[in-house]
Amino acid sequence: MKRPLIINFKNYAEVSGDKAIKLAKAAQAVAKKLKVEIVVAPPQPALAVIAKSVRMPVISQHVDDEKVGSSTGYFLPEIAKSYGAVGSLINHSEHRMEMKNIANLVERLRSLRMTSIVCAREPWEVMEISLFQPDFIAIEPPELIGTGRAVSKENPAIITKSIEAAASRSKVICGAGISGKDDVAKAMELGSHGILVASGIIKASSWPAKIAELAAGMK
Numbered sequence: 001m002k003r004p005l006i007i008n009f010k011n012y013a014e015v016s017g018d019k020a021i022k023l024a025k026a027a028q029a030v031a032k033k034l035k036v037e038i039v040v041a042p043p044q045p046a047l048a049v050i051a052k053s054v055r056m057p058v059i060s061q062h063v064d065d066e067k068v069g070s071s072t073g074y075f076l077p078e079i080a081k082s083y084g085a086v087g088s089l090i091n092h093s094e095h096r097m098e099m100k101n102i103a104n105l106v107e108r109l110r111s112l113r114m115t116s117i118v119c120a121r122e123p124w125e126v127m128e129i130s131l132f133q134p135d136f137i138a139i140e141p142p143e144l145i146g147t148g149r150a151v152s153k154e155n156p157a158i159i160t161k162s163i164e165a166a167a168s169r170s171k172v173i174c175g176a177g178i179s180g181k182d183d184v185a186k187a188m189e190l191g192s193h194g195i196l197v198a199s200g201i202i203k204a205s206s207w208p209a210k211i212a213e214l215a216a217g218m219k
C-alpha cells in the first residue's frame with residue numbers, strides 16, 4: 001500500500017447485506033478506471049465474501065489482541081488473513097485499545113505481512129504509536145468524524161503536526177469529515193499519504209460518482 005484511499009464501511013445500514021458487495025464493486029471500478037489505490041474495510045461479517053468478490057485490497061476494521069484458538073467472538077489477524085484481509089485498522093476512535101495491545105497487534109500484523117493502519121486522535125498519540133512503526137497512522141480528530149467538515153480544512157495543523165510527530169517512522173494518513181475532492185486534494189497537499197473516509201461516501205446519493213470525485217483528489 002502506497003497512497004491509499006481507504007473506505008471504511010463502518011456498520012452503516014446503507015451497507016448491510018449485499019449492499020456491501022455493491023459498494024466494494026463500485027470502488028473497484030473507480031480504482032481501475034482512475035488508477036488510484038482504493039482499499040475497502042467492510043463490516044467484519046462481510047469481509048470474506050468481499051475478499052472473494054473483488055480484486056482489490058480488503059482490510060479489517062479492527063482486530064483483537066487475543067489468542068488463536070479458544071477466543072470466542074474475537075476477531076484475530078491470523079483469521080482475518082485466512083479470509084483474504086491484507087491488513088487492518090487498529091484503535092479506531094470508535095474502537096479504542098490500550099497501547100500495549102496496539103504494540104502487540106502491530107508486531108503481529110508485521111509478522112503476518114499484513115498492513116497495519118493505527119488510528120490516533122492527537123499528534124502526541126501519533127508520536128507514541130509511531131514508536132511501534134506501523135505502516136500507517138491515521139490522524140482523525142473525533143469531533144469532526146461524520147460531520148462533513150473536513151480535517152484538512154478545519155484543522156490542517158493537526159495533519160502537519162502529526163507528520164512531524166511520526167518523524168518518518170510511519171506514513172501519516174488522515175480522515176474525518178472528508179466529503180469532497182478539495183478536501184482530499186488539500187490533505188494530500190499538506191503531506192498526507194492517503195485518506196480514510198466513511199460517511200462522505202456511504203451517505204452519498206451515488207457511490208460511483210462520489211468515489212470517483214474523491215479519487216480524483218488523490219492525483
Ligand SMILES: O=C[C@H](O)COP(=O)(O)O
Nearest residue numbers: 008145146176177198199
Ligand atoms: O474511518 C473513517 C473515519 O472515522 C472518518 O469517518 P467520516 O468520513 O465519516 O468522517
